[in-house]
Amino acid sequence: MVQVEPGRILLIAFLSTLLITSSIAQKEEEEEVDPNSPESTTPKEVTYDSRSLLVNGKRMLFFSGSIHYPRSPPDTWPDLLRKAKMGGLNMVETYVFWNVHEPVQGKYNFEGDYDLVKFIKLIQQHKMFAMLRVGPFIQGEWNHGGLPYWLREVPNIIFRCDNEPFKMHMKKFVTLVIEKMKQAKLFAPQGGPIIVSQIENEYNTIQLAFKERGDSYVQWAAKMALSLDTKVPWIMCKQKDAPDPIINTCNGRHCGDTFTGPNGPNKPFLWTENWTAQFRVFGDPPSQRSAEDLAFSIIRFCSKNGTLVNYYMYHGGTNFGRTSSSYTTTRYYDEAPLDEFGLIRQPKWGHLKDAHRAVNLCKRALFSGSPFVQKLGPDQEARVWEQPGTSLCSAFLTNNDTKKPQALRFRGQDYQLPPRSISILPDCKTEVFNSQMITTHHNSRNFVRSVAANKNFNWEMYREVVPDDPGNKLNEPRELYELTKDTSDYAWYITKLDLGRRDLPMKNEILPVLRVASLGHGLHCYVNGKYIGTAHGSKVEKSFVFQKPVEFQAGSNQIALLGFLVGLPDSGAYMEKRYAGPRSITILGLNTGTLDITLNTWSHQVGLDGEKNQIYTQNGFPKVQWVKGGPSEGVTWYKVIPLQHYNFF
Structure with missing residues (x-):
């Protein structure tokens, strides 16, 4: 006959009971999914x-x-x-x-x-x-x-x-x-x-x-x-x-x-x-x-x-x-x-x-009780949900005074409410929450410049080149949404203009002015391959006017406008009839007067060279000639090559 110590019998019995209880509890938990x-x-x-x-x-x-x-x-x-x-x-x-x-x-x-x-x-x-x-x-x-x-x-x-x-x-x-x-x-x-x-x-x-x-x-x-x-x-x-x-x-x-x-x-x-x-x-x-x-x-x-x-x-x-x-x-x-x-x-x-x-x-009172409002002051009230004849009751005490705290007396008790706040009383007695009194902790998010990620890097750049003659010609600039068809935010508008020496101002310090009225959203301007300037609209007023003095030359001049969008509209009636892009292009200050070139022949090209070649990808960036990075005018892409590898933690 095998002898078993009483304490061990008790331990085995306890563990068996624990396992059975755990098994039952687990089964009940699996079965009790609401x-x-x-x-x-x-x-x-x-x-x-x-x-x-x-x-x-x-x-x-x-x-x-x-x-x-x-x-x-x-x-x-x-x-x-x-x-x-x-x-x-x-x-x-x-x-x-x-x-x-x-x-x-x-x-x-x-x-x-x-x-x-x-x-x-x-x-x-x-x-x-x-x-x-x-x-x-x-x-x-x-x-x-x-x-x-x-x-x-x-x-x-x-x-x-x-x-x-x-x-x-x-x-x-x-x-x-x-x-x-x-x-x-x-x-x-x-x-x-x-x-x-x-x-x-x-x-x-x-x-x-x-x-x-x-x-x-x-x-x-x-x-x-x-x-x-x-x-x-x-x-x-x-x-x-x-x-x-x-x-x-x-x-x-x-x-x-x-x-x-x-x-x-x-x-x-x-x-x-x-x-x-x-x-x-x-x-x-x-x-x-x-x-x-x-x-x-x-x-x-x-x-x-x-x-x-x-x-x-x-x-x-x-x-x-x-x-x-x-x-x-x-x-x-x-x-x-x-x-x-x-x-x-x-x-x-x-x-x-x-x-x-x-x-x-307060859920039970809100769904089973009846509501009523009790005035507690000029700008103070209690909204009460109560089931008559029972103890079921929840109250929402409100101080609508935006400047002063108020002491409110409700059902024989005093409650202190900060300005413009609501206190919740789930049982119409106990204040468990006030909207103005924060008990949770605060945190702040900070962006810290990484030393490792900004050390020993070789910056290179690629400057977008103005297309010479991209074709796709029309007698006037095309509407920008219709031109890009939401495939790119950018489109070139290019025209050529012949000016005689007598067309240009006689004094060197006086320059003609190029004016572009646009329906949005922005544009970069180039004349004879040189970057002239940028202008853009805003969320409130999308239309804008670009206006800058320009040094034209006698003979042929190329005017290139790089129109760009900052998203399509998302609200309002007749969205399908919203328009963007240049609508009027004129040159002021010529000896022959103001010259409207809106109906000149314009060539169009959608997208940037960098987009086409996907130079922002591993396979795309070798497709263009990069030079040492530095300040640049006009549309410029930048990339960085680490001179050594780092492990970032």
């Missing part, structure tokens, strides 16, 4: 009423963030989504970018950086729902508002109105996207994360320009979207006349006070764009929006019936390549909770996370 949760692949019914969206009949508060897949490399998507989830989000919004998916008519690209299906699946894997804003016009400070350039050249097309050519192409692309989502089972009724979709985008801002053709277009867009049978609600942002059952939503900074509400009694209060800062344009200072103001805005909205808030942007990212709209920088919404590089920006990220927690503590 079928209403985003990560569940169980089909989910998505409906709505006047109070909220419902997932399988369950009301939910949604804190969403805009993260756009083309504005970040795919290998960063998991980290961005992880940080969004950590920040208290349960939904991620993205546009669908038509011009990256169909850059050439009929040729589609949904791979790599543009793998929309992969991105939506990752959202679900990170236990969040998805909002798919199909558009397909998106604005978004994106080149051409997301519309592909080739659409401009469709005969008789007028963008975004009751125009048959536009509607045909719009329906074709929207249908393609929806079918792609269905094939991947990404809509909630199929077990996917998409619970709401958007058609069109902020159409009310231009609707009046099209009169009755704008009204009928809204009706058509709504019917077209509903016909695709996604079985999830559709929305139209900033669309006061959204046809039933489309939900109209708010965009702005303070929708809790500016939104007039849904246009139907059975639609919920949804906020599709809460701007976390402002996109940057060239020439403007950085835009800031405080964490305190953002927190105030979302609490205010939720206290006044709001049940979905989407931060635009939660991560702005980068407008890679030539994807920025007119005059917009490549850095997009860098002041968002996650900056351009995906780094957490404090205190904005942490303060909003705390705000989400605090509002969620």
Whole structure:
């Protein structure tokens, strides 16, 4: 008979119990995935009423963030989504970018950086729902508002109105996207994360320009979207006349006070764009929006019936390549909770996370209680959600005085509120959060010049040469958008002009003036191969006039204008009729008077030599002759060759 010590028997029994308990717990955990949760692949019914969206009949508060897949490399998507989830989000919004998916008519690209299906699946894997804003016009400070350039050249097309050519192409692309989502089972009724979709985008801002053709277009867009049978609600942002059952939503900074509400009694209060800062344009200072103001805005909205808030942007990212709209920088919404590089920006990220927690503590009262407002002072109030006859109660105390703190007395207790702030009382007693009082830590991002990366480098340059006679001649300069066709930002305009000695001023110190009136966006000017100067417009005023004294010579003179664009327009009515490039070229101060050379014969060439040879690549840079780097005028490429190799850590 084998003798076993009592202590060992106890240890074995304890370990056996622990293993059995662990096994049961693991099994229960696997079995207890909430079928209403985003990560569940169980089909989910998505409906709505006047109070909220419902997932399988369950009301939910949604804190969403805009993260756009083309504005970040795919290998960063998991980290961005992880940080969004950590920040208290349960939904991620993205546009669908038509011009990256169909850059050439009929040729589609949904791979790599543009793998929309992969991105939506990752959202679900990170236990969040998805909002798919199909558009397909998106604005978004994106080149051409997301519309592909080739659409401009469709005969008789007028963008975004009751125009048959536009509607045909719009329906074709929207249908393609929806079918792609269905094939991947990404809509909630199929077990996917998409619970709401958007058609069109902020159409009310231009609707009046099209009169009755704008009204009928809204009706058509709504019917077209509903016909695709996604079985999830559709929305139209900033669309006061959204046809039933489309939900109209708010965009702005303070929708809790500016939104007039849904246009139907059975639609919920949804906020599709809460701007976390402002996109940057060239020439403007950085835009800031405080964490305190953002927190105030979302609490205010939720206290006044709001049940979905989407931060635009939660991560702005980068407008890679030539994807920025007119005059917009490549850095997009860098002041968002996650900056351009995906780094957490404090205190904005942490303060909003705390705000989400605090509002969620009020969820039961918000969905089961009845609201009323109690005045506590001239600019002070309490918004209370309470279920009569029970202890269920949440209150939002507001001090709207922008300059002075206030002591508020509510239900026998005193509360100190800083200027323009809201305090959250989930039980109508305990203050758990104030929008103006930040408890999260702060951080700052600094750019430090690398010593190793800027040491022992050999700089070389290649200066663009003015083409001699590129051909492609017309009697006047061609319009710049139509000339480049969104394949390059640059195009040469070249003409030759014969001047006699008597045409030129008699005094050497007096020079004729070359004047170029342009519709945008900028130009570099060369005369007889010599760089003369540069001029450009701005986001506000794209047209400009270039005017410089020029030393012409008796005989033949070459005038070369290198027109350039800074993105295509992304908003407004009749986008297909926007124009750019030189429209009037004159020479002033000649002995024979002002000479208009606009209708002289002009040669045209699209793109730069460096672009054509791709000298920015490993295979392309040997194709041109590089010289020692230094100051240069005109369009110049620079490259650097390290004199020795470094390991960067």
